[in-house]
Each structure stands twice: as structure tokens, then as C-alpha cells.
Amino acid sequence: MSVQLPESRPFKVSFPHMGNYSIPVKTLAEHLECEIVLPPKMTRRTLELGARHSPEFVCIPFKYNLGNYIEALDKGANLLLQAGGGCRFGYYGEVQEAILRDLGYDFGMVRLIGGWKLRDHINDFKQVNPRLTMLRALKAYKLALLQTRALDTVEDYVRRNAGFEVEDGAFEEVHDAFLGELDTARDKRTIAEIEERYLGELAAIPTERPDDLLRIGIVGELYVLMEPFSNLFVEKELAKRGVEVHRFVTVSNMVEHGGRKATAHLDDLIAKSGDYVRYHLGADGTESVSMAYQLMQQGFDGVLHLKPFGCMPEVNAMASLQRLSREHTFPILFISYDAQTSETGLKTRLDAFCDMLRMSKQRPGTAEMADVAESLATEAERSTA
Amino acid sequence: MQATVGLPRSLLYHKYHVLWESFFAALEVQTVTSPQSNRAILARGIELAVDETCVPVKLFLGHVDALRDKADYILVPRIVTLAKDETMCVKFLGAFDVARNSVPGVRLLEYSVDVKNGIHQRPELCRVGETFERNRRKVRRAYDHAAIEHLRYTAELDERQEQALARPGIKVLVVGHAYNLYDEMLGKPIVDFLGKHGVEVVCSEFHDTAKARRLAERVSKDIPWTYNKELLGALESYRERVDGIIFLVTFPCGPDSLMTELCMRRVKGVPSIMLVLDELQSEAGLQTRLESFVDLIEAGKKRALAGGGAR
Numbered sequence: 001m002s003v004q005l006p007e008s009r010p011f012k013v014s015f016p017h018m019g020n021y022s023i024p025v026k027t028l029a030e031h032l033e034c035e036i037v038l039p040p041k042m043t044r045r046t047l048e049l050g051a052r053h054s055p056e057f058v059c060i061p062f063k064y065n066l067g068n069y070i071e072a073l074d075k076g077a078n079l080l081l082q083a084g085g086g087c088r089f090g091y092y093g094e095v096q097e098a099i100l101r102d103l104g105y106d107f108g109m110v111r112l113i114g115g116w117k118l119r120d121h122i123n124d125f126k127q128v129n130p131r132l133t134m135l136r137a138l139k140a141y142k143l144a145l146l147q148t149r150a151l152d153t154v155e156d157y158v159r160r161n162a163g164f165e166v167e168d169g170a171f172e173e174v175h176d177a178f179l180g181e182l183d184t185a186r187d188k189r190t191i192a193e194i195e196e197r198y199l200g201e202l203a204a205i206p207t208e209r210p211d212d213l214l215r216i217g218i219v220g221e222l223y224v225l226m227e228p229f230s231n232l233f234v235e236k237e238l239a240k241r242g243v244e245v246h247r248f249v250t251v252s253n254m255v256e257h258g259g260r261k262a263t264a265h266l267d268d269l270i271a272k273s274g275d276y277v278r279y280h281l282g283a284d285g286t287e288s289v290s291m292a293y294q295l296m297q298q299g300f301d302g303v304l305h306l307k308p309f310g311c312m313p314e315v316n317a318m319a320s321l322q323r324l325s326r327e328h329t330f331p332i333l334f335i336s337y338d339a340q341t342s343e344t345g346l347k348t349r350l351d352a353f354c355d356m357l358r359m360s361k362q363r364p365g366t367a368e369m370a371d372v373a374e375s376l377a378t379e380a381e382r383s384t385a
Numbered sequence: 386m387q388a389t390v391g392l393p394r395s396l397l398y399h400k401y402h403v404l405w406e407s408f409f410a411a412l413e414v415q416t417v418t419s420p421q422s423n424r425a426i427l428a429r430g431i432e433l434a435v436d437e438t439c440v441p442v443k444l445f446l447g448h449v450d451a452l453r454d455k456a457d458y459i460l461v462p463r464i465v466t467l468a469k470d471e472t473m474c475v476k477f478l479g480a481f482d483v484a485r486n487s488v489p490g491v492r493l494l495e496y497s498v499d500v501k502n503g504i505h506q507r508p509e510l511c512r513v514g515e516t517f518e519r520n521r522r523k524v525r526r527a528y529d530h531a532a533i534e535h536l537r538y539t540a541e542l543d544e545r546q547e548q549a550l551a552r553p554g555i556k557v558l559v560v561g562h563a564y565n566l567y568d569e570m571l572g573k574p575i576v577d578f579l580g581k582h583g584v585e586v587v588c589s590e591f592h593d594t595a596k597a598r599r600l601a602e603r604v605s606k607d608i609p610w611t612y613n614k615e616l617l618g619a620l621e622s623y624r625e626r627v628d629g630i631i632f633l634v635t636f637p638c639g640p641d642s643l644m645t646e647l648c649m650r651r652v653k654g655v656p657s658i659m660l661v662l663d664e665l666q667s668e669a670g671l672q673t674r675l676e677s678f679v680d681l682i683e684a685g686k687k688r689a690l691a692g693g694g695a696r
Contacts, residue, residue: 002606055646057637057661088639094607095643098650111607277482279463279497282475310437310637316479318435319486336437 003127004097006078006108011128012037014077016068019226020151021251023183024144029081031140032129037077039068042229046071051339053099059308060337061089061223064230066096073100079108079128089223089283143191145255147182150195152252154178157202159247163239164207174201210242214357217295218247219288220306221314224337225249231306232343234335234350238304241354246300248291249284276320283313289320292332296324301357302331309338322377331357331376388517389415390494391456393448394422396441396480397464399563404535405460408510411527414517417456419448421569426451431664433487440571440635440664441564442476442483449488458494459484460513465499468594471611472501474640507532539592549587550626555682556585558623560616560648561633562641563590571662572633578672582679587627591619604651610640620648629682630657636664656682 005011011034015025022038029036040046042064050067069080080100082093093111100107110128112121122137154175162171178198185191216238224231225247238245257265266280269290277289292303305321307314318334325332333353335346356375390409392398398405398418409416420426422444430447438446452459463481464473476483481495494516496509507528514524550556557579559566566572566588576586591597597618601608604617624630632648634641645659658678660671 055642058642058646059639088643091607091609091640091643094605095647098647102650276486278485279482280465280478281482282478285475285479310439310639312439312475312639313479315435315437316475316483318437319479319483322435323486 002111003124004108004110005127007106008078010034011079011108012077013079013081014039014069014072015081016065017042017227017229018223019228020155020179021148021226023151023179024147024251026183027147027186028140028144031132031137032125033131034079034129037072037075039072040075042068042227047339053103055095057310059088059311060230060339061227061308062092062096063339064223064227065092066099069096069100070103073105073107078106079110081110081112083112143186143188146188146191147185148255149252150182150191152250153195154198154202156247156250157199159235159239159245161202161205161207161244162236163242163244164209164213166206166208170205171202174198174205212358212361214243214301214354214361215299216243216245216302216304216357217291217300218245218304218306219249219291220284220304221308221311222249222254222284224306224308226251230337232337232341232346234304234306234346237347237350238354241350243354246295249287273320274324276324281313281316281320285313285317288314288317289324292321292330293324296328296330301361302333302353305332305334307336309336326377333376387413387415388457389417389455391452391459392416392418393445393452393459393461394419395445395448395568396564397462397477399567401462401535403538404531407534408514408527408531411530412514412518412524417452419451422448422571423569427570427664437637439476439638440662441562441568442480443664444568444570445480446484446487449484449491453488453491458492461493461495463495463497465497466501467498467611469501471614472609474610474612539590542590543592546587546590546623549585550623552585554583554585555629555679555686556587556627557629557631557679557682558587558589558620558627559631559633560589560620562612562616565633565635565662571635574668575631575633575660575671575675578675579679582676584679587623589616589619591615591622593618596622605644605647608644613640613644617644617648620652624652624655627655628686629678630655631678632657632659633662634659635662656685
């Protein structure tokens with residue numbers, strides 16, 4: 001981890017967006033006791049700004065992060081946080097810093113890389129806020145984690161049910177209200193109360209679940225899975241097509257399986273991958289294959305595999321996934337995101353995918369299933385060409 | 386009947402072929418190496434690979450396939466880490482599973498190195514050797530002999546670099562991974578073309594790993610990939626002694642996309658270009674760029690001489 005403080009005072013902290021996780025991250029950043037400047041809501045401009053100043057074929061999360069930073073710096077932020085992951089994501093910070101410096105910004109950066117030892121984090125954060133105590137920091141981490149769990153529980157419910165609402169937008173309305181309240185909740189009891197109340201409200205929304213509903217699981221790279229703007233709101237698009245959507249990559253799950261338990265979790269995933277993976281493939285690759293295999297066994301209708309264009313851990317995973325799809329005639333739709341991916345293209349592909357799944361459900365002959373899998377395989381090849 | 390082991394002429398082969406060849410030779414196991422990369426191998430690789438796979442991995446799958454029916458086993462090692470606090474590009478993590486799932490009907494022989502978690506090369510490669518030779522001591526001796534041969538070879542490569550640097554004339558440093566630099570279809574045409582135009586080519590070989598890591602920090606503190614650290618070490622070690630630098634990158638390499646971005650911003654004072662190679666490479670386009678780069682260096686040198694004289 002490295003800390004570089006800006007010349008200017010007072011500190012104004014900012015960090016990139018990822019889904020609605022800016023709520024817990026903000027809570028976490030509050031222990032730094034300085035002003036927090038959230039980057040503006042993601043727009044096309046965010047991506048354009050980021051893409052303009054990024055290396056040409058770097059993966060798309062880099063471009064979104066950079067766009068967020070530029071927009072936050074323009075809003076007055078001067079201290080940026082960057083975390084990182086198990087692939088080149090972990091190396092974003094240093095390169096982004098160089099790019100932003102060359103653009104002439106005066107800012108500092110805290111790069112949380114190389115392990116997740118709480119004590120190290122706190123020692124580094126003390127450089128930002130000298131009054132920081134272990135107790136204060138622990139409290140912030142704990143609260144942020146509680147908010148994250150509440151957020152993931154509620155959003156999981158929305159994903160599974162929003163597709164069947166009788167009245168358009170009913171789920172979104174409750175979801176938005178929930179986010180507003182969660183944003184200001186700062187103690188354990190309030191967070192628990194909000195979660196329970198909103199789960200109740202969501203359950204009370206009238207829904208109609210058809211007999212032939214589709215159950216689709218989403219697997220893939222964590223950023224495009226968790227940032228709806230970057231995946232062109234694929235979950236909402238599926239919901240519009242009457243799909244029960246399941247997704248397992250969430251920050252709660254990452255915390256649950258991270259740290260000391262990481263190796264055991266990977267071993268478990270490999271053991272449950274039907275021999276489609278024997279060694280860890282890097283970052284989220286192993287999980288993508290193992291989850292797809294498990295979902296197939298659980299009788300899901302299909303799987304969506306999402307990744308940024310050129311994401312190597314997920315490209316590794318695709319070799320296994322394509323074989324899995326072929327050998328078990330299990331439909332998997334592969335979607336790759338870059339700065340040019342179009343919404344229309346995505347919608348057409350989702351339409352076709354859902355139609356094919358429905359058709360094969362109505363006439364569950366093996367021949368049809370084979371057709372579906374085969375046309376998907378050819379389409380997957382064409383789409384990435 | 387003695388078994389034969391196939392060595393795909395790609396990826397780690399360009400780093401470890403001396404080690405592997407001497408190891409198996411000492412065990413009296415026959416090895417077969419796939420031919421130099423060619424159009425057919427690349428075409429087959431493209432066919433077998435997921436579209437977005439980087440060019441070196443496409444070639445790798447082509448090479449694995451080229452060994453079908455030529456060898457009883459095909460050696461596909463997997464390397465996770467070679468040092469603490471470092472990592473390898475994920476294609477080396479996935480190489481075995483990707484080959485297993487993409488190339489049907491071949492028998493792979495794998496070993497997995499993860500130094501960070503205490504899994505070292507010696508016992509792993511020895512385990513592979515025990516498939517062919519029951520006498521464990523003999524296997525270990527074979528490994529140690531091979532390891533010495535490997536060191537001798539890398540020292541020779543370093544020496545060759547120094548010789549190239551000592552020669553007069555225009556010198557260009559080509560910064561690229563060994564699996565690209567020495568590939569018949571990727572780096573070789575570039576090195577040959579430069580040679581034909583009277584340019585002394587210095588490759589980014591640098592095997593004093595401790596020193597390479599120290600030097601790499603001048604450009605990048607955080608870079609996690611072992612091979613990129615070595616490239617940066619070579620860059621920092623040679624750059625003041627060359628007239629130009631070519632960054633040789635294959636599409637869409639993740640580590641290199643970030644490393645070259647940083648290099649372009651931080652390495653000043655030497656003319657440099659980035660060449661991105663993909664599977665649709667046209668030779669003419671590449672040659673034009675190389676020619677103009679060499680012209681630029683020559684013109685700059687002349688101008689420096691003239692300017693120096695005037696003052």
C-alpha cells in the first residue's frame with residue numbers, strides 16, 4: 001500500500017463508483033474525517049473521458065475508474081482512493097496516477113494494494129487523519145460491512161423478483177427509497193431495521209410469476225457484474241423479459257470468502273467444477289466456471305457470462321465454459337464489454353437468448369437443446385470476432 | 386518402448402527450453418519440439434482458442450495441437466508465482482486448463498510452480514521426471530544438471546547482449562517477452578528486418594533478477610508481473626546505451642497495456658515506438674513503420690553530430 005498526500009488542504013476524498021457500493025465506501029471513508037466528494041453519477045461522458053486518456057486496449061473498468069477520477073477532481077476532490085483486485089486491476093492505481101499527473105491535476109492517492117491487513121490500512125490512513133484510532137477505524141469497517149450486507153440482501157431479492165412485477169417500476173421505487181435510507185443509517189440497529197422493513201415492503205409488491213419463468217445465473221468478472229452502468233443494465237433488461245436473475249459475485253460474498261479463507265474457497269470451487277477446472281485460473285475465472293457448473297446441476301435454464309473485453313482470467317474460464325456448454329448442451333451466453341459495446345446489440349442478443357430458452361422449455365427435446373447450444377456457440381464466436 | 390515428451394515451441398519454451406531439453410536428455414527420455422510458428426499453426430490456434438485470447442496463447446494452442454500424434458505426452462507447465470510479492474500473467478495460471486479444455490485428444494503432462502506458497506520448480510519437475518525414471522536420485526541429479534545448463538544458457542544470452550551493445554553503429558533495444566521476441570511469426574521478422582538495415586538489435590534479456598527488480602522500480606513501484614519486472618530491468622539497464630527503443634506488444638496483452646503506458650510517459654530522451662502485433666499483421670505496414678523509425682534515429686544522430694560541431 002502506498003500513500004501520497006496532495007499539496008492542497010483540506011483533503012477532499014473521492015473514490016470510483018461501483019454499483020451502489022458508494023454507500024458503504026462513504027461510511028468507511030468517514031473515519032478519515034475529511035470531506036467526501038462523490039464522483040458524479042456515471043454517464044456516457046464518464047466513459048468517454050476515461051477512454052480518451054487510457055491505454056487503448058486496457059480493460060474497461062480502468063476506463064470507467066479513470067473517468068470517475070477526472071470528474072471527481074473537476075468537482076474539487078484532491079485525495080483519491082484505489083483498491084484493486086487479483087489481476088491487472090491491482091495495478092491500476094500507479095498507471096492512473098501517472099496519467100492524471102500528466103493531465104496536470106494536483107492530488108494525492110491512497111493505493112490499497114498487496115493484502116488486506118487491517119492494521120496496515122489503519123497505519124496508512126493515519127497519515128490522512130492523525131486523530132484516527134484503531135477503535136474508530138474498526139467501527140467504520142464494521143458499519144460499512146453491515147451496510148454492504150443489507151444492500152446485497154435487498155438487491156438479491158430485487159433481482160429475483162423484479163421481473164414479475166404487475167405494475168411497472170414498483171420494485172425500482174422501493175429499491176430507491178431503501179438506498180436513500182441506507183445512505184444515512186449509521187448504527188447497527190437502524191441498518192437491521194431498514195433491511196427488514198424494506199424486505200417486507202418488497203415482499204408486499206404484487207407479482208405474477210408465470211409457469212414457464214426462466215431462471216438465469218450471471219457469472220463473470222466482478223466489476224462489470226457489479227456496476228450496472230458498465231454492463232448496460234443487463235439485470236434490468238433480463239427482468240423486463242420475465243427472468244428470475246441470480247448473481248453470486250457481491251462484495252458480501254467476497255468478504256465472506258476472502259482473506260484467510262481464500263485458498264479453501266478456491267479448493268472448494270475447483271472440487272465442485274465437474275473437472276472443468278483443475279487449477280485456479282486467476283481472479284474470478286475459477287468461480288465463473290464452478291458456478292456455471294453448479295447452476296446447471298441445480299436446473300437453471302441458462303447462464304450469462306460477462307467480462308470486459310480482453311479480460312484474461314475470464315478468457316481462461318471461457319475455454320472451460322465453452323466445453324461445459326457443448327458437452328452438457330447447457331446454454332451459456334458470452335458477453336464482452338468495451339467502450340463501443342452498444343445497448344441495441346445487447347438487447348437483441350438477450351431477446352434471442354430468452355426466446356431460445358423458452359422455445360426449448362416448451363419442447364424439451366434433446367435435439368432442440370442441441371440446436372440452441374450450437375447456435376449459441378456460433379453466435380458467441382461471431383460476437384467476439 | 387521409451388515414451389516421448391512433446392515440447393510446444395511457445396510461451397515458457399522460450400524461457401526454459403534448455404532446462405527441459407537437458408532434463409529429459411539426462412533421463413534418456415526423447416523430446417519432440419513442435420516446428421517453428423507458421424501460418425498453419427497460427428490458423429489452428431485461432432480455431433481452437435476463444436476469440437479474445439492473446440496472440441501468444443493462440444499460437445500456444447496451435448503448437449500443442451501440432452504435437453498430436455507426435456508425442457506420448459505434451460509438457461504444459463503452469464506457473465503462478467516465481468517470487469514472493471510477485472505474480473505471473475494469468476495466462477500462465479490457466480495454460481494447463483485452457484489447453485486441456487481446448488485441444489481435444491492430447492495427453493498433457495503438467496507441473497505447477499507457486500513459489501509464494503512454497504511450491505518450487507525442482508520438486509515439481511522431478512515429479513514429472515519420476516513418470517519416466519523410478520530412481521529418484523537419478524531424477525534429482527538430472528534436474529540439477531539441467532539447472533546448471535539453464536544458468537549457463539542465460540549467462541550466454543546476457544553476454545550476447547553486452548557484445549551487441551559494444552559494437553559500433555545504430556543500436557535498437559527491442560522490449561518484448563521472450564515468447565514474442567523469439568517467435569518465428571512475431572518478433573523474428575522484426576529482428577531480421579532491423580538486422581538487414583544495419584541496425585544492431587539488443588533484446589530485452591536480463592537475467593540478474595535481483596538487479597532487474599531494483600532497476601524496474603525506477604519506472605514502476607507496483608508492477609506485479611515477474612516477466613514485466615525483468616523487461617523493465619532490461620530497459621533501465623540498456624536504455625542509455627541504445628539509440629532507440631521498440632516496445633513489442635501482442636494484442637490485447639493486459640500486463641503490457643499498462644506497462645507500456647507507463648514507459649511511454651516516464652522513459653524520456655530516447656526515441657521509442659510501440660508495435661502492436663495481432664494475428665492479422667500485414668508485413669508491409671510493419672516494415673514501413675520500422676523503416677521510418679530507423680530513418681528518424683539516423684536523422685537525429687546526424688543532427689546531433691552537426692549541432693555538436695557548430696557549437
